[in-house]
Amino acid sequence: MVNRRAGRPQGGPRGSTNEANALAEFLLTLTGGVTVRELAGRYHVGKTLWGEYRSGQKIIPLELLRRLVRDHTPDERTREARMETAERLHTAALVGAPPAAPSIAEPPPAPASTEPAPQAGRRRPLTLIGGGAGAVLLALLVLLVVWNPADVGSTADAPGTPGAGGATAVPLSGTGVFAIRPGGRGVFQWDGEDAAGWTKIGDAARQLWSGPAGLFATGMDHRLYRYEGRPGRWLPVSEPGADFAVGGSHVYRLAADRQSIHVWNGQGMSWTRIGGSAARLYGGEPGLFAIALENGSIFRYAGRPDQWAHTGAPGASFALTGKHLYGLTPERIAVNLWLDEQPGQPWIYAGGPAGELYGGLAGLFSTDPAGKRLRVLMALSTAAANQNWQDIGQAGAEVQVGRQEVYVLSKDRSEILCWSRDTGAWRRIGGPTQTLAVRPAPDASHAAPG
Structure with a gap:
């Protein structure tokens, strides 16, 4: 009500x-x-x-x-999620068609790009359709498209061709940088070379999750699919959920009604309940964390069903690095570090005011309070006078943290930019893009900061 x-x-x-x-x-x-x-x-x-x-x-x-x-x-x-719903309802209201209509396999191709053609054998997430009636029509078609990586001519709900007999997936090769083309029109993997080096590995998708457990995507039907290591090979693993997270070798799901948390059993669509209600999930190297639906407090999964340890009070933002959990205070005036081995006072000061937090193996990153600049946490300090943030460039619509790099999707989603912790330099590696995911490859030569 x-x-x-x-x-x-x-x-x-x-x-x-x-x-x-x-x-x-x-x-x-x-x-x-x-x-x-x-x-x-x-x-x-x-x-x-x-x-x-x-x-x-x-x-x-x-x-x-x-x-x-x-x-x-x-x-x-x-x-x-709410923005997606708003745009879907708005498009349906404009054209006077019901939101749920017979699905089609693939929207019509966009106009040819004016940029140089990619190298042979490569595909990249480029080109946008013009405005006006064409844009409205494309928006409607994107809403109706289904996840169908292998057979773009099919109208089936299945996501292409799964691995034969449910065989073990092929380990992911190449870089662990993935992107969805604008409008959900294809999943691409970067080859690590330049802005032309993108290979299409799947068709329509909404969101990506990646980690040691593999690459996962939600299709246009909101179900979760796992990439089987070969272009076009995706296996359905879950019904729709309110949130998903990858932590270590495990994949977690928050039920669509947010009343239960589950872990994937690693085969088919079999999941085991491990917890109750939550608002959202955070997964990473330090484990699985959940935000309480009732009051916003954060809890850590202890490894057994229904065993969760209270970790901290509500925060404006949380992020996991290779080793630690960081939290931004509700007023966004300080960032604190959680040390589970320090009972009684597990949270210590780590940095000054911030807008949003982003974490990964390369460390902790944040936007400034205005949300315009991106910073990296250079060193821990308990001295409030010593602000540990180092400005590294413009903030963006999304930030994904790799092993030694951070990837930023520009505010207008027209460019993917990569910053290296080793060199401190930026370079453009692609675009335009709807959303990103990063799966750092194993590398023992770099110690993960933070």
Whole structure:
């Protein structure tokens, strides 16, 4: 039930189509508790228009809808899911077609890129379609596409051709840098050379997860698939979930209703329940952590079903490096390091104010409080006067941390940039891209910082 403030009753949706009414209900839920007067003052849109948007009589502009989602959804992972829902409902409302329609195998090809052709045998996630009616049509087609890596001509729900007889997957080779093309139109792997060195390994996908357990992707049907080591070979391993995480050799799932946590048994779609409700999951080298649904506290999985250790109070952001868990205080004024071997006072000061945290084998990274610059934590210190962040460049829409590198997807998602801890230099390695994942290859020659 939406908690709305006192005032003139909003009433039910009054749009001309079911799709417009569905968007209005979403908008009303998103802005529940906020009056049209307050919305008008904050977003400089008249009260009458807000009433029409929330009743479905008029379709809210997409950019304004996106801004509302960002402003009313502080959690990053929830924001991504809610943004996807908002765009789906908006597109359906514009074209007057139901959100769930017969699926097609692949959207029509985008116009040819004006960039130089890639080297022979390579594919790269490039080219965008133009605006106007073409963009609306492409958006609708992307919503209808299904995950189908091996056979783009099929309309089946299955994700291509799994390994013969469920055989053991081939170990991943090449770099562990993966990307999804804009609109979910293909999964690509980088060869480590230049911006042209991308090979297509799968078709339509939404999100990627990667780690020692392998490469995983959610398809357009929201199910989770594992890459079997050969282009086009993907195996379904899970029904839809609210969140997934890879920690060490294990894959974890938060149930779609967020009421239980499961671990994949390593075969087929078999999972074992290991915990109760949670808001989201964090997986990495230090293990599996979960954010409590009730109060935002963080817990660590102790390795046995329903055995979770309270780790800390709520935080604005958390990140796992190769060795440690870091947390950003709710006010975002300090970053603390968790030391589980130090009972009584396990959290110590590690760094000053930050916007968001990102971790991996290369260490801890953060944005500045304004979210415009990316920094790396250079050394631990308990002295508040010694701010340990070193500015390394522009922040982006996404940050993924590798073994000795950090990968940044630019704000407009047009470029993938790589920064090396060894050289301190940046280079462009690809783009445009919808989302990234990084799976650091084993390397004993570098000690993981942080």
